[in-house]
Amino acid sequence: MLNNFPLWPEQASTMAAHVDALYIFLLIVTGMMSLLVFACLIFFAARFRHRPGVPAEQIEGSTALEITWSAIPFLIFMVIFAWGAIVFFKERTPPADATEVYVVAKQWMWKVEHAEGQREINELHVPVGRDVKLIMTSQDVIHSFYIPAFRIKQDVLPGRYTVEWFRATKPGVYHLFCAEYCGTQHSGMVGDIVVQEPAQYEAWINGGSTGPLSATGEKIFAELGCVTCHRSDTQGRGPNLQGVFGMPVQLEDGRTVTADENYVRECILDPGAKRVKGFQPIMPTFQGLVSEEQVNALVAYIKSLSAAKPGNAGEKNKTSASSTAPAQPNGSQVQ
């Protein structure tokens, strides 16, 4: 509806409609509030302009009025707050079976790795109608992955993963911006989001790939010798990683954490920080020995060891890409 209106950004994701609806609501509400204030201002200014012999009438105030014009705006504010929070929760809750794509930001480019093994720079190919979850980290400073047509943005931090997700609704090429100032070429850290029909996307994703990301991870896992301690057949000197991803882990210091992407990442780069209960602090840190891309591959591999867990959706989608779309619980929200 709004796609051809000038001065309005394109709507190309399920989220765009939600954000625009709230935005239009706010335009109407604040438009009415300012109209009311400005109408009063202009009317009073004209009606009560100074006329000789007509003194001002002194009015002390009115508690009833004060309460009214505090309570009504507050109620309106609470509606906006709640609506904004609902949209935000949608934005921040990736569907469990979303296709996962790894993003590594650096000054001044976006590096993208698909689970299938395709790599891109300053470009991201995605199919229409599929949930895509971006797992992002930065090699240097803070960046922010912003797609105006999808109405989503998330800062990308060094030293941890942040996540955002979307479902594209319209084929096309959309802007990708870095939205957090990151140095000299900040404004050059832009790219394209290429949304394709599923068939085109299949052709693209299967062309010239080096094999799935998790396979790369498995290779690195062997090369770095991780496999000698983290054995898959028996319990070695390190924890057995089969089926660990996404599960709660008991730590030596008594805490329990969930083995998510950030936890696996931290265990590789700072193994002492959250040591699993019952294991000796013998694992060396791999900080500086592995690149962000290699960490991503390792994380993808460890996820693939929990085959039934969400992490594997990427490979599952590869074979049945178009069939996943109608199965989404929120599929009805598309347009």
Added chain:
Amino acid sequence: MSMSTAIPQPTIPHPVERENYLNKEYGVWSWLLTTDHKRIALLYLLSITFFFFIGGFFALLIRLELLTPAGDLVQADTYNKLFTMHGMVMVFFFLIPSIPAVLGNFLVPLMIGAKDLAFPRINLLSWYLYIIGGVMMLHCMLTGGVDTGWTFYAPFSTSFTNTKIVEAGLAIFVAGFSSILTGLNFVVTIHRMRAPGMTWSRLPLFIWAHYATSIIQLLGTPVIAVTIVLVAAERALHLGIFDPKLGGDPLLFQHLFWFYSHPAVYIMILPAMGVVTEIIACFSRKRIFGYSFVAFSSIAIAVFGFLVWAHHMFVAGISIYSALVFSFLSYAVALPSAIKVFNWTATLYKGSIHYDAPMLYAFGFLGLFTIGGLTGLFLSALGINVHVTDTYFVVAHFHYIMVGGAVMGYLGGMHFWWPKISGRLYPEGWARLAALIVFIGFNLTFFPQFLLGYMGMPRRYYDYSHMPEFQVLNVLSTAGATVLGVGYLLPMIYFLWSMRYGKPASDNPWNAAGLEWKTASPPPTFNFDEEPVVTWEAYNYEQLDAPHKEEVPVAR
């Protein structure tokens, strides 16, 4: 009757000027070593005007670069330094000291009937600290500058950029102490130095606003000082505080930075609210509607203002639950501002409204602040914030508050109290024209930026050749900035002109309430010939207008 002590003797027109704070002593040292709050206010006026035009010059270059999508006027690094230095100069060396250090310094003792601030020497020290900080900032700019944005985000500022972070930080650190000392002086003065009969409920709302501001300056500024020290420590000593590679946390920096820098916005806007309150009361000849609600809303803003900092960080990586809390609290802080706007509007009702230049600025403030405040509701809504944060929407929003609000208030106040400060009247026609030009120029500059922001143009972009569709609105904005520049130059010219050629001002040219109008223009060094005794409420316009209903003597 009872105020006969404060009313100066009706002297016969005399060629010899009365002795006042301006002509009491001459010579450079009588200014540089003065402890008179009014002279210190003028020292501040000169220095912040200097920095305002430096910051404005940077803004002009930014707008010229953005006239075309390609980065063609300056280098990328130069552009990044321009917006950084524009922000730092305008925030720390113009907006924060603007109303408090100039109008506040001049008026707080006068309005409460005191001879001076509680600590006159500390007041002078605070100006010297400001100047030392300012000279350091100038040196920093002239020898390379900084390119982090005024927000200094780590780890870019601590581990990546090779520009002069530590020097700029130190300049802000020193200037921060100037701000702390001013706040301290105001708090003590307002508590301890009020004239007999000047109870808290008789204080002008300008004083309430400055009291609230001072609390923020006292409690908030040390936090930015600590943050700057931590940045310097990480840069110089490689301590792992913010950079994850050294074991630090970059979000910690943002929490600390915004814990000061959000309340800092209220350091800028609260005094402007105080100014506008005085102007609206005077030019509608009325007491302020809901005095106590306006007074306490200032305090509420100061308190809630400390609890909303993380609304700058909704997409920075904080948890969704903390985002929820900070979104809610942001609506809580919006409420007292809304209450103020409603009370100002209600004050006009059944008033006797005059349209002199200060009132035009006050109307401009009301319009721009309302738009700025309402767009804050957009930014506080989590779902929308994700889309518009770090875009031109935010740039437009905070300029509506900090320039549309604070600078309009500052200019309105300068016009309103100029006869008291200089003893001369400014040319009214020019002043009205300037108010109109500023209002039009401002809207033309910043309204298109709301549209740009929702369309998705990120802030701090030097080159937008990837998205040429943004050019039309950018051209509008640059055109507006040119108009705005003219609007800001005009008052400077005619204020200077009026110091020599302006008509001498009477003691109370507006027939305004407030103790500052009950002494001479310009006031004598110790403000009042005899200590005033207050027996009336603030804004007693009924009494002021009663004796001569036919003709309200408003100067032209």
